[in-house]
Amino acid sequence: MAAEGEEIVKNKQVIFRDYVTGFPSESDMYISSSSLSLKVPGGSKSVLVKNLYLSCDPYLRILMKEVQINSVFASLTPGSPVTGLGVAKVVVSDHPEFKKGDLIWGPTGWEEYSLIKKPEALFKIHHTDVPLSYYTGILGMPGMTAWAGFYEVCSPKKGENVYISAASGAVGQLVGQFAKLMGCYVVGSAGSKEKVELLKNKFGFDEAFNYKEEHDLDAALKRYFPEGIDIYFENVGGKMLDAVLLNMRVNGRIAACGMISQYNLNQPEGVHNLMHIVYNRVHIKGFVVFDYFDQYSKFIDQVLPMIREGKIVYVEDIAEGLENAPQALIGLFSGKNVGKQVVLVAKE
Known part of the structure; x- marks a missing residue:
């Protein structure tokens, strides 16, 4: 009562x-x-x-x-x-x-x-x-994830080749736009024609492809990155990560953000191309956004003007x-x- x-x-x-x-x-x-x-x-x-x-x-x-x-x-x-x-x-x-x-x-x-x-x-x-x-x-956890993963973990440089899986999602769409603003060549993958068009026409990616239509992910990546990948923003894991390892350039960086293809599996898939990390001196770093929350004010100061000025958009x-x-x-x-x-x- x-x-x-x-x-x-x-x-x-x-x-x-x-x-x-x-x-x-x-x-x-x-x-x-x-x-x-x-x-x-x-x-x-x-x-x-x-x-x-x-x-x-x-x-x-x-x-x-x-x-x-x-x-x-x-x-x-x-x-x-x-x-x-x-x-x-x-x-x-x-x-x-x-x-x-x-x-x-x-x-x-x-x-x-x-x-x-x-x-x-x-x-x-x-x-x-x-x-x-x-x-x-964009101004919460996914935005902080994209910002910290790209700028802090990947240490990007102008002109580098950047690949993003699950690129139309909450994090991927921002990573791609951050990379374009830095002057990188950016390719993303997604799971439908609608999302591929969104990546190219709304978010300004240089190229995008539907991974569901690709029978050979290694061949697809070689088509879009004939000179290899400098930065891979990892959201998927499994077969996609395996294919990416075959296409990383020397001293490439992989930011391991998530692996959504594995979340519903009782037995996660293995990754077979790990020696390419050695051959190409690839740096892979897993990160958790909570570790960067102390930089939230810095993040807001950088990203909020981008939104207000229309430099980045969000769907x-x-x-x-x-x-x-x-x-x-x-x-x-x-x-x-x-x-x-x-x-x-x-x-x-």
Whole structure:
């Protein structure tokens, strides 16, 4: 029973059903609703937020596994809301750094309202002359991933040959545009004719190809990179990585960002062309964007003017309604999304 003056609201949630093996499905999540008091415990330094946008990201598939073999991610909890990144508005705050009405992005629940017990992980949104949804993408974690992976990990130089897999996604589309602004030759691969056209006509890639139409990935890469690849931004893994290793130039760099082709496999594919790393002195570095969050202000200072001046563009695929979040997330693994997949929960 609510105390006098206490506001109670219905809180729709996307609940994670149980751990997943193989390809995930919408039935691995379900919609539920509970009651929530719009207050936070005194002295807890927690904040209660109203979620506006949720980010659908491939790494969430890793969180659906029962056993995590790394220290980066913690598994989702069966019977509890899916957790991920989102944009939200502070409703009630017991934390000195946040006040009612503040806009934030960071870790939150897949629900209408979330109690954030560790708001230190949240980023305040200070610039609202761009769409708020951008803070799930170009100005959020994917944008930071593209920026850190390209500039910090790849150490690019003008005129180099750059290849990006999953190039029309939330990260790839930005890496390609950063590379073009630096004066590089840029080729991307994607999984449909529509996405290939997007890469060439919207994002300004020099070339792009549909990997699903290529029976020989090595031959395809030799066609687009007759002199070899200087930088490969790795989002796919498996057969694509194997083919890339055959085409890297001496002292080439590979930024290992993700390997989406492997996430749904019970037994990951092997990579066979590893000796080419030795022959061509290839530098491969895996990276996690969280390690670069301390440079967020530097990132904003560089990328926000690019957006305002129209030097880079961003494509989003927005699903409306929390009830459509499971479908939007699962669609990532069959390439249904065009651009960054976002879920609109509520308008500000």
